[in-house]
Amino acid sequence: MATPLPNFDEGSVPLAQIRDEARKLLIDALDSRRGKKVLVLDPKISGFLGMLAEVPLLKEHGVEQLLHLGSEPFGDLGCRSVIYLVRSRIENAQLIAQQVKASNRQGAQLEYSVFFLPRRTIVCEKVFEEEGVTGDVIIGEYPLDFIPFDYDVLSLEQDTACKELAHLGTIPAVKGKGTAAAAVLDMLSRMRKEPGADAGPGSGAIDMLVLLDREVDCVTPLCTQLTYEGLADEVLRIRNGCVQLDQGGSKTRIVLNSADRVFRDLRDLSFAAVGPQLGARAKMLQSDYKDTKAAERSLSELKEFAAQLKTLPHITRHINLAEQISRQIGAQNFRDRVTVEQAVLDGHGTDASCEAIEEMMYGEEELMGVLRLMCLISLTQGGVPKKQFDALRKEVLHTYGHEHILTLTSLQDAGLLRRQEGGKSSFGALKRALKLLVDDIDDKNPTDVAYTFSGYAPISIRLVEAAVKAGGWGALEEVFKLLPGPHFDVVQTTDENGMPVERSTRNKPVPGLDSKKRLVVLVMFIGGVTFAEIAALRFLSTQPNVNCDFVVATTKLINGSTLLESFVDETVQQAMKQAKLE
Known part of the structure; x- marks a missing residue:
């Protein structure tokens, strides 16, 4: 059954065009070979490719078999054409070369x-040359950049880095923070200077672009997301817009996007508010059913009731999903982890928090949960105290294997x-300046974005909040000194000769922000974004003092x-995946 897709044209910026273009380019690649063919996919792209083209469409364009890239030679395929669709990685080029040579030998x-x-x-072409298969393969490219996941979410689905920002017309106001953000601004500047590029201001659908390097805020993804969609990702892992729900020993696939109207209404709520919402919806349907049996209704009323009944399977599905999430977050180890997080964010009890992490390891809890807390302590306390640092490492x-010396080294290299080597952490000053901790959060009627992480x-x-309000980033000069990387606040415009330039707007009003027009702001997270941040x-x-709609773009959806x-x-x-299977 085809995956239900959201209406990509529903948001502030119509994203259907991006999906349609990606679909067309895929079809062009398939049609480059006539007749029947085998499509060999990089496993890292096979999941989200289903959001662009369904299996019937692939068959319509001659695809007889779908295979994953591997080193084994082909058997009898029943057709002559083989099309590979893979990421530009050396390993993939090497695997393809091995497969081609093995098949040729047969x-x-x-x-x-x-x-x-x-x-x-x-570099990939060089691999083919060194392996001696250049004459056996026709090389092309599939310029797939952003993939629409919902009407307001775009992702490059790249694990580590941003390659480029799609052309959405010239965006007048551009703000950014972080080294990678500055690199993207430079890339945009060069793109505007290319022949045929539209360099004029205000020529696109976006009024403002905010570029954020993930290094600016590594604390947030290490915390446990407490929205419905965020928790679904934390405990069940959302992959390509879907989760697998275990029901009676069998796996049920649940699609999570705005095509499901019930999920759309629930996904951004605090999980504490989801149960009452689902209960209220179920009771309302039950009440309407009784009323229908008790009295005659007009045709329009019956039609409305029938439409409500269509949501019943969705309500049941989300009740089951919420129950599974509840069981997992109700476990003692989950509650303990969140308690440690809260203590670390508050800046209290580092010794007790380190002891709790050691207890988690004695209980052989998942390594990533342990590392999240270790990194959270490090980022918020200016490092892990020396005694605990050595003991935890x-x-x-000892618990997870000495091969993880590579993991620990990589985390240290990334900062x-x-x-802890002395000195004071900047996180305490950030907490005060940005009001990061908010007391008395009402999960059911929140008034601050802090509800997404329970305070x-x-x-x-x-x-972002400061960027879109009157005054912009002018008041954040001292805050920016506490965060890594450069920051900028510019307007993309042209000089007297019509050449593209960027002019600083630091401490000046941003054009268009004071207008009554509701602005469209593209927020680009370079290095990944969590569902709770979305x-x-x-x-x-939705707040009265924020007159704009947001479109989210990212290199990867993460937790x-x-x-x-x-x-x-x-x-x-x-090896870790294999151990889980065993």
Whole structure:
């Protein structure tokens, strides 16, 4: 059954065009070979490719078989054409070369086409040359950049870095913080100077672009998300817009996007508010059913009731999903982890928090949960105290394997985990300046974005909040000194000769912000974004003093565990997955 897709044209910026263009380019790649063909996919792209093209469409364009990239030679495929669709990675090029050579040795008369995404690279072509298969393959590229996941969410689905920002017309106001953000601004500037580019101001659908490097706020993804969608990702892992629900020993696939109207209404709520909402909906349907039996209704009333009944399977599905989430977050280890998080954010009890982490390891709890807390202490306390740092590292290696010395080293190199060497953490000053901790959060009727983490407001969202309010980032000069990387606040315009330039608007009003027009703001998270941060931006857009709609773009949809997994060596990752299966 086809995956229900949201209405991509429903948001402030119509995103259906982006999906349609990606779909067309895929079809062009398939049609580059006539007749029947085999499509070999990079496993890292096979999931989200289903959001662009369903299996019937692939068959319509000659695809007889779908395979994942592997090193084994092909058997009898029943057709001559083989099309590879893979990320531009050296490992993928090497696997393809091995497969081509093995098939050639077996005497297979096959025609190979390789489409790299988002771009073909010289290094991959060099691999083919060194392996002696350049003459056997036709090389192309599939320029897939942003993938629409919902009407207001775009993702590059790249694990580690931003490659480019899609052309959405010239965006007048651009603000950013972080090294990668500055690199993207430079990229945008160069793109505007290319022949044929539209350099004029205000030519696109976006009024403002806010670029945020994930390094500016690594604290937020390490915290446990407490919205409905965020918790679904924390405990069940949302993959390509879906979760697998275990019901009576069988797996049920649940699609989570705005095409499900019940999920759309619930996804950004605090999880504490989800149960009462589902209960109220079920009672309302039950009451309407009784009223229908008790008295005659008009045709229009019956039609409305029938429409309500269509949501009943969705309500039942979300009751089951919420129950499974409740069981997992009700476990003692989950509650203990959240308690430690809250203590760390408050700045209290580092010794007690480190002891709690050691207890987690003695209980052989999941490594990523342990590392999240260790990194959270490090980032908020200016490092882990020396005594605890050495003890925790030793226990990680003892409990989870000495191969994780590579993991710990990678986290240290990235600045996520380090030994306390004196000096004061900047997090305390950030907490005060940005009001990151908010007391007395009402989960059912929130008034601040801090509800998404039960009292903690993400640094990233506080920066966006300041960016779109009157005065902009002018009041944040001292705050920016506490955060890594450069910051900028510019208007993309042209000089007297019509050449593209960027002019600083620091401490000046941003054009258009004081107008009555509701602005469209694209927030680009370079390095990943959590579902709770997306929920916070949606909530922010409903506030009376924020006259704008947000579109979220990112390199990857993440949570704290998936973020830290990217620092684990791939060989070690495979061993961890195998151990789980066993």
